[in-house]
Amino acid sequence: MSEFIWSLRGRCYKLGDNIPHPGGVIPASLVTARETDPKVLIPRLFEETDPGFSTRCKPGDLIVTGRNFGMGSKAPGYIAMQALGLGLLCESMSVQAYREAISTGLRVLSPCDGISLLCENGDDIEANFQTGVFINHTRGIEHSFPPVREGLQDLLAKGGTIAWLEHWWRTTGSMAKLEN
Template sequence: MNDYRWVLRGRCYKLGHDVPHPDGVIPARYITAREMDPAVLVPHLFEQTDPGFSQRSRPGDIIVTGRNFGMGPKGNGYVAMQALGLGLVCESMSVQAYRAAISTGLRVLNHCENITAYCQTGDELEVDFLNGAFINHTQGVARAVPPVPHALRELLACGGNEGWLERWWLARQQQARDSATAA
C-alpha cells in the first residue's frame, strides 16, 4: 500500500450536474454489451459529454463533477478512468456508482459539497485522496474534502476488487505452504 499514489496532480475536467453513466460517461452500447476491456472502453470515455477527452487526458488528470454523477447502469466507464490513471471528485454520486468506482480501483472522493465552484476545466489541480485535500494551483484555492474512508483504503491500494482478491489468494496459498513446511 506504500507505493500507491494517493496524491494526483493534473488538469481539471469539470463536468456539470446529472451526468448519466450511459451516454454521459460511456456510450450505452458498451454497457449493454457488458464490455469491460479498457483498451476498448478508453477511446469512448466521455465521447458524448466531452468529445476528444481520451486523446487529451493524461495520467493524474482529475474529473470534477456536480451532483448525481454516473446515474444508471455502471462500471464500464470507471474501468476506463482507472486505466487512464485519472481521479474523480464529485459533489455527489449514488451508492451504486461509488461502489462501482471503488471496485475498479479508481481514486474517487464523494460528498465534496460545491466542489465545482472551486475550479474550471484546464485548471491545475492537486488532490490528496488519503488526507482529503483539494488544491487548485491555477486559482490559488485550497479546501478540505472528505478523504477516502479508512475501510476502503486497502481495497483501492490493491487496484480494486480483482487486485485485493489476488493478494488475498496469494497470502492464503503462502499460509498453506508455510503450514505444510512446518508439519
C-alpha cells in the same frame, strides 16, 4: 508491488450535474455489452459529453463533476478512467456508483460539496484521496473534503476488488487449501 500514489495533480476537466453512466460517461452500447477491455473503453470515454476527451487527457488529470454523477451503476467508464490514471471528484454520486468506482481501483472522492465552485476547466488541480485535501494551484485555493474511508483504502491501494481478492488469496494461503 510499487507504493500506491494517493495524490494526483493535473488538469481539471469539469462536467455538470446529472451525468449518467450509460450515454454520458460511456456509450450505452458498451454498458449493455458488458465491455471491460480498457483498450475498447478508453477511446469512447465521455465521447457524448466531451468529444475527444480520451485524446486530450493525461495520467494525473482530475474529472470534477456536479451532483448525481454516474447514475446507473455500471463499471465500464470507471475501468477506462482508472486505466488512464485519472481521478474523480464528485459533488455527489449514488452509493452504487461510488462502489463501482472503488471496485475498479479508481481514485474517487465523493461527496465534495461545492467543488464545482472551486475550479474551472484547465485549472491545475491536485487531490489527495487519502487525506481529502484539494488544491487548486491556478487559483490559490485549498479545501478539505471527506477522504476515501479508511476501510476502503486498502481495497483501492491494491487496485480494486479483483486485485484485492487475488492478494488476499495469495497471502492467506487460501488458494493452496482449495487446490488440495
